[in-house]
Amino acid sequence: EPEVTQTPSHQVTQMGQEVILRCVPISNHLYFYWYRQILGQKVEFLVSFYNNEISEKSEIFDDQFSVERPDGSNFTLKIRSTKLEDSAMYFCASRLRLEQYFGPGTRLTVT
């Protein structure tokens, strides 16, 4: 069964560094998302992406964040200058119709 994949599973970075989190959505899906979950808190929406542009973003998704679909298969989230409070599990999701399918997540630790 097709699934969303994410790499790396765990990323450790120093404050102020740039990180790129990678996702491969399910191949025929058209809508792509990033969510995050800070330890012990709710899953929070960051951004949605459709037809090569951002369709919706949350207040969290400020100028430090960007997304890209560089080719027909990958979907990336870039954080330009990481802060301690960016430490979280980042989930990529995709959908074709109604249901959003989530990847296993990338645990980002900012030290």
Place this chain on the structure above:
Amino acid sequence: KQEVTQIPAALSVPEGENLVLNCSFTDSAIYNLQWFRQDPGKGLTSLLLIQSSQREQTSGRLNASLDKSSGRSTLYIAASQPGDSATYLCAVRHGEGGSEKLVFGKGTKLTVNP
């Protein structure tokens, strides 16, 4: 602003018991509602999706109901098994303005004891 609440926060039951998890949301103008399962340190597995026009959906031992006007959904698990132990998340997608985002509850942590 949509708020999703799940009660109880944690539940421990003996194997074989039937159980109900609750989800409530403050804005009834939803497009659909999804139930997920999350295992520790892992991703979210979609269990059931109910559209706003539907009353319930079933998959195996799982049954989800939706009462949109009262802002409530329940997830019923029949004949629980230790393998059902996980955190169950409820998420709603808003119905107006073409919003894409899911708004999540904090989840109910279920432990099924052998």
